[in-house]
Amino acid sequence: xxYIFFKTTDVVHLGYFEKGDxxxxxxxxxSCLKPHICEINKQRPKTGTQNFKFLHNNAQPxxxxxxxxxxxxxxxxxxxxxxxxxxxxPSDYWLFDLIKKNLDDTDxxxxxxxxxxxxxxxxxxxxxxxxxxxxxxxxLCIDNDGHYFENLIKQN
Numbered sequence: 340x341x342y343i344f345f346k347t348t349d350v351v352h353l354g355y356f357e358k359g360d361x362x363x364x365x366x367x368x369x370s371c372l373k374p375h376i377c378e379i380n381k382q383r384p385k386t387g388t389q390n391f392k393f394l395h396n397n398a399q400p401x402x403x404x405x406x407x408x409x410x411x412x413x414x415x416x417x418x419x420x421x422x423x424x425x426x427x428x429p430s431d432y433w434l435f436d437l438i439k440k441n442l443d444d445t446d447x448x449x450x451x452x453x454x455x456x457x458x459x460x461x462x463x464x465x466x467x468x469x470x471x472x473x474x475x476x477x478x479l480c481i482d483n484d485g486h487y488f489e490n491l492i493k494q495n
Contacts, residue, residue, distance in 0.1 A: 341454060343434070344375045347470045348463045352378045355451055364403035372406070376413050387414075394418040396428055426489045427476055433469045437461075 344352040352375040356362065380387045393415050395401045410417050426432060441457050442450060479488040 341451070342371050343430070343458065344371075344378075345429075345434075345458075345466065348466050349461070350458050351375060351382065353455060353458060358447075362400050364400045364405045367400040368406060368409050372409055376415075389414050390416075392416045392418050394420060394428075396420050396430075421480065421485060426487065426492075427473070427480060429469055429473050432476070433472070 340356045342354050342356070343350060352371075354371065354374065356370075360366065376388060379391060383391075391414070393410065395417075397420055400406065407417070421427060438454055438457060441453065443453070445453070476488075476492070479491060482488075483491070
């Protein structure tokens with residue numbers, strides 16, 4: 340299983356969990372968030388995590404007090420994600436489908452290489468387009484009082 344942190348232009352941090360890893364909040368902080376925060380600070384040497392906004396889903400390791408405290412200590416604002424709203428998660432409506440279309444039956448190491456190359460090959464314009472779609476989806480969610488709206492989206 341892999342994890343990816345991306346922004347409106349590209350990948351910020353990409354990593355892989357080993358088979359058998361248990362992803363509790365402490366593991367999430369140590370293996371995912373801390374490296375991600377370090378990468379943000381490298382990419383934004385003047386501002387670091389100041390005014391940085393972060394969206395992640397409501398998976399159990401993401402919503403614990405220790406994870407929230409990690410974000411607060413880093414000055415990162417968490418964008419709340421509505422429960423059970425896969426139609427608002429860019430990874431669910433865009434990224435995972437893209438990856439699945441480009442996978443084959445090679446071994447795990449081969450898949451890691453293919454996924455890494457694929458993510459690095461996505462243009463800045465494609466990331467921007469995905470975030471624009473995210474904003475459209477959020478507006479549809481608001482317009483439909485939080486109800487399911489996937490059937491209302493125009494296919495491009």
